[in-house]
Amino acid sequence: MPTSFPQIVNMGCRLNLAEGETIRALLTGRDTIVVNSCAVTNEAVKQTRQAIRRARRERPDAELVVTGCAAQIDPASFAAMPEVNRVIGNAEKLTYSAWTADAPVLVQDIMAVRETAPHLAASFSTHARAFVEVQNGCDHRCTFCAIPYGRGNSRSVPAGAVIERIAALAENHAEIVLTGVDLTSYGPDLPGAPSLGQLVERILTHVPRLRRLRLSSLDGIEIDDRLFALLTQETRLQPQVHLSLQAGDDLVLKRMKRRHSRADSVGLVQRLKAARPEIAIGADLIAGFPTETDAMFANTLALLDDCEIVHAHIFPYSPRAATPAARMPQVAPALVKARAARLREAAETRRSRWLQSLIGSAQQILVERPGDRGHAGNFAEVRLAPVQVGDIVTVTIKAVEDGRLIA
Secondary structure (H helix, E strand, C coil): CCCCCCEEEECCCHHHHHHHHHHHHHCCCCCEEEEEECCCCHHHHHHHHHHHHHHHHHCCCCEEEEEEHHHHHCHHHHHCCCCCCEEECCCHHHCHHHHHCCCCEECCCHHHCCCCCCCCCCCCCCCCEEEEECEECCCCCCCCCCHHHHHCCCEECCHHHHHHHHHHHCCCCCEEEEECCCHHHCCCCCCCCCCHHHHHHHHHHHCCCCCEEEECCECHHHCCHHHHHHHHHCCCECCEEEEEEECCCHHHHHHHCCCCCHHHHHHHHHHHHHHCCCCEEEEEEEECCCCCCHHHHHHHHHHHHHCCEEEEEEEECCCCCCCHHHHCCCCCHHHHHHHHHHHHHHHHHHHHHHHHHCCCCEEEEEEECCCCEEEECCCCEEECCCCCCCCEEEEECCEEECCEEEC
């Protein structure tokens, strides 16, 4: 195996995964390791540091560069790590000039960045699906979240550039995933202020070759009538909706500075399921937010059933420096950990029941590497007899094993 090749270690979100492919294209032939960091929780930052040390042990002679949100927020601490050669910011990492420069730290003010683009990745050679960034940054300031300081303010990619990139990717990828930091805020900064729904309509109209389109995390309060209609009526848009819910208690949501109520979340899911029953609901939920009482936690726990959540991402609350929530009265760490464990256990129970309900059903599967697995439209993982990677096949579900459907 050649020693001169770029290795991209993507931490965290799908947006990092999409940007990682751009970085890979920029570094062709380089003996470089890039750790594309995450800062969503303190644990994510810890895992980033572990990944850096592990990468250095595995390839002691390679150049090691750290980028991503954790590096953007705190470049000095990563530059001080003996394993690290360079630190590059979130805006710079997508430019060729940053990777040919010599500066040990190249991180600009992310809040000054006003534009974003679909970048350079012409294919996702290691993935059956491709990820396309259509939005970056966030204008909201949830009290627990440090990500705006890693990503900057919200900015959108013009529809024409998105469509051009998707049309090229659709030649080799049956499924495209639209990604962003705050995907449903797409468009207000562009001429004519198009919405995410309008962007999706244009993609489906102008890229007829595209067989499956999927959306990453959505803020439910921003799902307008146009986007709702697409989610529930357009068959090429996959029947999976992942919602940024965070909590199921109104006072906690208020203290988080979220813009929705518990009733908003439950009502949206009821409408989605009534219009398209096969839609699978995913959600991000935080356990142990500051001031959370047992009763408040019980409301979040109950949200798993009330919103029929089958793809749950559970996060124990993690106080991020300089965020308002870090200054609020904290829940004891042991209790935070216990509540997160209870949420995960309840989420897994509900997911298991859902998977069992799919036995006997026919599912369309996008086949992923190495050819004996894939995901259905509802994003349930399926094991099947080996077939061509990248194909879409229809299978009948026969059983459930270790949290996966068996065809």
